[in-house]
Amino acid sequence: MSKIKKTPEGNEATEQCPICDRWNAPGACDHCEHYFGAYWDWEIINSDRMEEFDRAWRTFTDLVQDLKTPVDTVTDELVELDVLGEQRKYLLQSAADGESVSCVLRELLAFEEGSKVATEGMVSGEGVTLYLDSPSDFTSIMDDIKKLTELIKKIEAEQK
Numbered sequence: 001m002s003k004i005k006k007t008p009e010g011n012e013a014t015e016q017c018p019i020c021d022r023w024n025a026p027g028a029c030d031h032c033e034h035y036f037g038a039y040w041d042w043e044i045i046n047s048d049r050m051e052e053f054d055r056a057w058r059t060f061t062d063l064v065q066d067l068k069t070p071v072d073t074v075t076d077e078l079v080e081l082d083v084l085g086e087q088r089k090y091l092l093q094s095a096a097d098g099e100s101v102s103c104v105l106r107e108l109l110a111f112e113e114g115s116k117v118a119t120e121g122m123v124s125g126e127g128v129t130l131y132l133d134s135p136s137d138f139t140s141i142m143d144d145i146k147k148l149t150e151l152i153k154k155i156e157a158e159q160k
């Protein structure tokens with residue numbers, strides 16, 4: 001394959017989306033809607049959604065770790081209210097454990113991996129591009145964090 005591929009926008013493509021086969025140039029911000037970010041040195045980078053999640057996750061982790069009520073009690077309350085699905089349970093536990101954002105997202109989202117990227121020299125390393133088939137999976141995590149925050153604050157206010 002010596003022929004240089006172009007994206008639909010005319011940029012030099014560096015990789016192809018494993019979901020829709022579009023030729024993408026993430027470096028030029030020219031990519032399909034499936035592009036999520038890059039996974040580099042155990043962290044997700046170059047991702048708007050990752051930054052959005054990062055902010056929400058920090059606030060949520062602070063809330064959970066500063067609870068006056070033990071997290072097990074909060075968990076029990078949420079189970080009793082019948083509002084603790086698998087994803088919410090995982091989010092709550094991960095926040096209590098101080099899991100990293102990249103770790104949580106990799107666990108909850110079914111990423112497809114694009115081609116491997118390697119660089120040499122000063123910032124040498126290796127990573128892969130992450131693609132996500134269903135954007136609503138990400139939205140559902142953001143919604144769950146918001147909902148959990150409301151529920152936990154309510155429980156905490158009642159435990160006096």
Ligand SMILES: [Zn+2]
Nearest residue numbers: 017020032034
């Ligand atoms: Zn795509």
